Amino acid sequence: MRRHFLTALLAAGLAYSAVAQTTFPRNGVYDERPGLYAFTNATIVVDPQTTLQNATLLIRDGRVEAVGTNVSVPAGTVIADLKGKRIYPALIDIYSDYGMPEIPRAAPGGGRGGVPQIESNKKGAYYWNQAVQPENSASQLFKATPAKADELRKLGFGTVLTHPHDGIVRGTGALVTLADDRENTLVLKSDAAAHYSFSKGTSRQSYPNSMMGSVALLRQALYDADWYKRGGNKEQSNLSLEALNRNQSLPAIFEGNDKLGVLRADKVGDEFGVQYIIKGGGDEYQRLDEIKATGASLIIPINFPQPYDVEDAWDADNVALSELKHWEMAPLNASRLASANIPFALTTAGLKNKADFWANLRKAIENGLSEQKALEALTTTPAKLMKAEDMVGSLQKGRVASFIITSGNLFGADNVIYENWIRGKQYIVNQKDVVDLRGSWQLTIGNQSNVKLNVTGKSADKPEYQIVIDTTKITPKVAVSGEIISIQTQLSRRPGSGTTRLTGYFTSPTSVKGEGETPDGKQITWSATKSGDAPLSTTAVTAARSTSATSSTAVVYPFVGMGNAQKPxxxxxxxxxxxxxxxxxxxxxxxxxxxxxxxxxxxxxxxxxxxxxxxxxxxxxxxxxxxIIDEHSHIALLTINEGGQTSSAEVRMSDVINSEDINIYRQLAGGVTTSQLLHGSANSIGGQSAIVKLKWGESPEGLLLKGADGFIKFALGENVKQSNNPSAGVRFPQSRMGVEQVYMDHFTRAKEYAKGWTTYNKLGAKEKTTAIPPRRDIELDALAEILSAKRFITCHSYVQSEINMLMKVADSLGFKVNTFTHILEGYKLADKMAKHGVGGSSFADWWAYKMEVHDAIPYNAALMHRMGVTVSINSDDAEMARRLNQEAAKTVEYGGIPEEDAWKMVTLNPAKLLHLDNRLxxxxxxxxxxxxxxxxxxxxxxxxxxxxxxxxxxxxxxxxxEAKREAMQAERARLIQKTLSAKASGSPTQRPTFRRSRMWHCEDIEGVMAEGEEEGK
Known part of the structure; x- marks a missing residue:
């Protein structure tokens, strides 16, 4: 035993870092050593596919010099005998913020009480929007943080890819080691990857204020970078676009954050011919086929949700079935991805407590993830994704000497990480030569021989002791130092019985003898002999039982209540x-x-x-x-208004379709099969519509009605000029006449834009090589499509004068308005509408909800219909859409419309307005x-x-x-019982949080509640 103890001290004393060439002079004596180490007799996992028994790992100057079963060890090498132990490549996390400056909480940039920031405040020749900052470089911001490095080293990590998690275009990440040293020696790759997200981060600019705005901003920035590269740099200097072009050659990592975000990110990548590596959210198993079809490699967190505390029945009502199901099925995610042959790396990102990493990873393995795939996801896969497989991820010759020494199988519940070597520098995590005392010991203390000592614990270096005398259980104080052991305990529970003190030494790994003193001062001898393994603790038994609870691994489409076991x-x-x-x-x-x-x-x-x-x-x-066809709907959307600018023609509702929205199913139950998902009315020119069929269970892309014409939302009136947000006061327009000017300006620009492209496209191939192409502007693209009758306007409207104004603008600029929606004063100018050829999509009997509808009458639809206007009845409301048949019936009551004509107002007429009457x-x-x-x-x-x-x-x-509801209720009851069992077994729980799907209306802004509206409503 003494020999093992001294060996540990020697190894610790000789473990100097490798000799490294440095440009930093040293103030003092140079003490450079060759960094030559041999680790012998170990089980060495060279990579996930290669394991060597009784092998040697030789490292020199922080690199692997040789690995194998017949390695010649040079003279002067420090040798460590690792018989019975294993060596693995150090782990890699490629989604980290280690060493990055703390990101401050974003200050409010608008809304109630805030004045919008329209333009960028960043000084210099940078991009116009502060959420786009490709010029950021993690290697320039990086500052080693010893405490955080130590936290990750203890988990087995040796290398991370770090980047600042701020903005939509975030700049470049740096591949760094977790050693304690100068930053310039820690960076393996200064520009290892380019990073993107859909979150604007700390930017206070009012644009974007929505997910679809984030998508549009990224798309425009990428088009701008392409234009800049193709000649735009001759017209202006832009440091951001220069950086964005430089970054295009790097691996690109996109923060998707959930299953729909993964699909959304890949859609952007497809547009620009980029295959993103996408960071998911752990719920990818819910859309496995669609995610596999992207061809993307993923970065997957293992931050599994805790069970819900549902002991209170009212609290339980606040937990959705999808949340309960995800709690149960989240540990299956990695194994499902592996079975589908979807490449992925694992990350600690999202873990509130990094110490949960190994427990969660082992839970994933218990749920089907193979140990080989787990190791690949933490070593070779992230190295390959970062094009750094020649440096890290394996222990092949020439690789950086970053590895961990373990007691056994890395993924075993009782495994101990002893040391983490990073670039040839040793970091001790746990003492590897600690005697493992765990088991049952028979004690003889003086004349007392019926004493047992049970030693338990998760690892040898953190044992737990319990003395058992007959049925009495006593917790002693035990100290072990090398070969010496001391015990202090009360051998009787009688008051005043005193403490017996025992000191002894190991005569072998399974026997101890020594001397002691009883409470009355008598000298005694004692001995201990190991008799077997320790009994399983009560806690372990309970935990084992809890894992045997029934579970269901079936996915429904979508992954919410009333989902389908199979897609219809x-x-x-x-x-x-x-x-x-x-x-x-x-x-x-x-x-x-x-x-x-x-x-x-x-x-x-x-x-x-x-x-x-x-x-x-x-x-x-x-x-x-x-x-039934709903011409004006806002269901199945994550957000509906991008109000950061007066025109948001560049945004697309198809980018924010929420295929999991229960309102899809509810409206099917009301006979609705097709809906036009419209942008809101926050600005004069809104976003591009999405026309969907309500195929409950399909992905966002699967809901889109293929081959449909393009539509776009315009708006007039109070919402556009921000009448109900007097604190705004910055964004143009602030008056109704300003709205007219917006249309004149934007369509005039669109005409010139289209003319510029026409001129350029007529150039010959030789002329194009010297000409600077027009800058692709996705906002003006949409407006130019209106001018060429390839995109069509649905306009939010109420007041007669404004409706006249827009038709006049359209006539003067040579385009048509397709549909006036709401159109509650349509009866006043139905003749002019018929002459212009515009349809009316109206409410049946909504009025008196704001000043603009003061003149609304229930006969509006009938009067427009009789003047030859194509009239439809729409919902603009998730609840009303469930009974559009009854809304159509009101036109029979109010105006005497024939029943068949009334029915056409929710079927054939909206099909005509959407140019779909050839199909629907x-x-x-x-x-x-x-x-x-x-x-x-x-x-x-x-x-x-x-x-x-x-x-x-x-x-x-x-x-x-009924059967579907009964099955849903039974599944919910089963899951609640399972969560109750988990809490009873000692699992930490989370309190349910009340969430209600927000029912969007035209004026709603993401993150801003309407007056009197409840949070989450």
């Missing part, structure tokens, strides 16, 4: 004997059949025969219609089979859809509804 698929269906509302010249047909094949309406008629394999549905006594809106052969089977007359308040299908796939079935 198109079927061939014959619906027989229904009352069919054709919306064609045939009108309403009774006792009629409709055949659906390959997602299309194949036949409409009486007595149709069912081809082989066709599903037959009895429609007797029921009404069959095409699906009527029961015509060849059109999409988007159908609703109602249990009653569709305009009745008692009508309810029994089946809602899109392209022949059933997305809502009243028949299955």
């Amino acid at each position: 698929k198109s079927e061939n269906v014959l619906i027989r004997n229904a009352t069919v509302w054709t919306n064609e010249k045939e009108g309403v047909l009774t006792e009629t059949d409709v055949l659906v094949q390959d997602g299309k309406i194949a036949k409409v008629g009486k007595g149709l025969s069912a081809p082989a394999g066709v599903k037959v549905i009895d429609g007797t006594g029921k009404h069959l219609t095409t699906g 809106g009527s029961m015509k052969v060849g059109k999409d089979a988007d159908l609703v089977l109602w249990n009653a007359h569709p305009l009745s308040i008692y009508a309810r859809p029994e089946i809602t299908m899109i392209e022949g796939a059933t997305y809502f079935s009243l028949k299955d509804e």
Whole structure:
């Protein structure tokens, strides 16, 4: 035992850092040593695929010189015998902020009580927006932080990729080691990667104030960099664009943060031909097929959520089923990614307590992640992604000598990391030559021989002791120093019994003898003999039992309540004997059949025969219609307004589709199959619309209606000039006449922009080599599309004078307004609307909710209809959209509109306004089979859809509804019981947080509540 103890001291004393060439002079005596070490008789994991037994690792000057089973050790080498121990490459984390300046909390940049900052305050020839800062370099900001380095070294990490987590374009990251030294010796790669995100960070500029604005800003910056490279640098100097172009050759890491963020980031990458490495959020298993299709490598956190404290039934109501399911399934994420052959690296990012890293990683392994894949994700994969595999990630010859010495299997629950060597410098994590006393010991103390000493604990260097005499359990004080052991304990629980003191020495690893003194001063001899392993503690037994609780690993689409076990698929269906509302010249047909094949309406008629394999549905006594189309909706969006500028024509609602929104399912239950997702009305020129089919379970891209024309939201009135935000006072316009000027200015610029591209495109190939191309402006692209009738306007409108104004502007500049939405004073100028050719998408009977609607009347839709205007009834509200059939019925009551014409206002007419009437809106052969089977007359308040299908796939079935709810309730009950069991087993818990999906309306700004609105509503 004495020999082992002295060896440990010797190794600690000789472990100097490797000799390094330095440009720093030393104030004192130079003491340079060769840094030559040999670690012999070890199990060496060279890389995840290569393990050597009884091998030697030879390092010189901080590099691996040799590794193998037949390595010649040079004279003068410091030798460490690691028999029974293992060596692994040090771990790598490529998503770190180690050594970066602390990011201050972003100060408010606008909204109530804040004055917006429109322009950049950054001095110098930089980009116009402070959220774009590619000129930042982590290597210039890096400052070693010994305490944080030590925290990561104890976990086994030797290298991290660090960068400042601030902004949309964040600059370059640096690959650094976790040694304690000067910064210039710690940096392995100064510009190792370029970093991006969707978060504006600390920028106080009012733009962007939304996710879609962040996407647009990044896209514009990338287009600007391309223009700058192609000649724009001759017209201006921009340090940010120069840096952005330099960074294009680096591995690009994008902070996606969740499953939809991963898809969003990849979409940006596809546009610019860049394959991003994307940092996810740990929920990728919920959209595995779509994420695999991106081809992206991922960086995955293992910050699993704690179980919820649901002992209080009211608290339990605040936890969504998706949250409970994610708590259960999050540990499966890494194994699911591995099974799908999606490359990934693991990161400590997101862990509130870095000490949870190993417990969470072992939980991931228990849930199917192989140890080899885990090691790859912490060594070779991150090294390869950073193009640094020639330096780190393995222990092959020539690599940086960064490795860890362990007691055994790195992933074993009882493994101990003894040392972490970084560039040939030793860092002791735990003493590796500590005697492992864990087990059961039989004690003889004087004449007393019925004494047991149980030694437990997670590691040998942190043992826990308990003396057992008959049924009495006593916790002694024990100290071990080398070969010497001392014990102080009360051998009796009787008051005043006193302390017995024992001191002895190890005669072998399993036996001790020595002398002691009883409480009354008598000298005694004592001995101890190891008799076996220690019994499993009560805590361990409880934990083992808790892991055996039932679990469900099935994913539903989407991953929320009422999700589908499988994504619905198109079927061939014959619906027989229904009352069919054709919306064609045939009108309403009774006792009629409709055949659906390959997602299309194949036949409409009486007595149709069912081809082989066709599903037959009895429609007797029921009404069959095409699906309702909502021309103005804000459901299924993460945000709806980018109000940082007066024009946000560059933003796209398709960038912020939330495919997990329960309102998709609710509106299917109301017969809605298609919706136009519109930008809000915060600015004169809003963003580009997204037209979606409500395919519950599909991804955001899967919801988009392919081949649809492009639309864009404009707005007039109070919201645009910020009437209800008097503190704003900066953003133009501040008056209604200013709104007109916005349109004139922007369309004049768009005309010149389009003309510039036309001129450039006419140049010959030779001329183009010397000409500077026009700068691609994605805002003006959208406006130019309006001028060329490739994009169409839906305009938020109320007041007659403003509606006249926009039609006048359009006529003067040669474009048309497609639709006036809201249009509550449309009855005053319906004749002019008909002449202009603009449609009206109105509410049935909304009024009196603000001054602009003072003149609204319930007969508006009927009066516009009679003047020849194409009229639709829209929702602009998640709740109203569930009963648009009843909103259409109101036009029968208010204005005497015929029932069939009223029904067209929520089906065929919105299809016409969206230029989709060739595919949707009527029961015509060849059109999409988007159908609703109602249990009653569709305009009745008692009508309810029994089946809602899109392209022949059933997305809502009243028949299955009850069973679906019962299954959801049973699953919720199971998960609640499982969380209760986890808490009873001692697991830390989190309190439920009340969350309610926000129901967006036109004027809502992300992060700013409407007057009187509750947080989260």
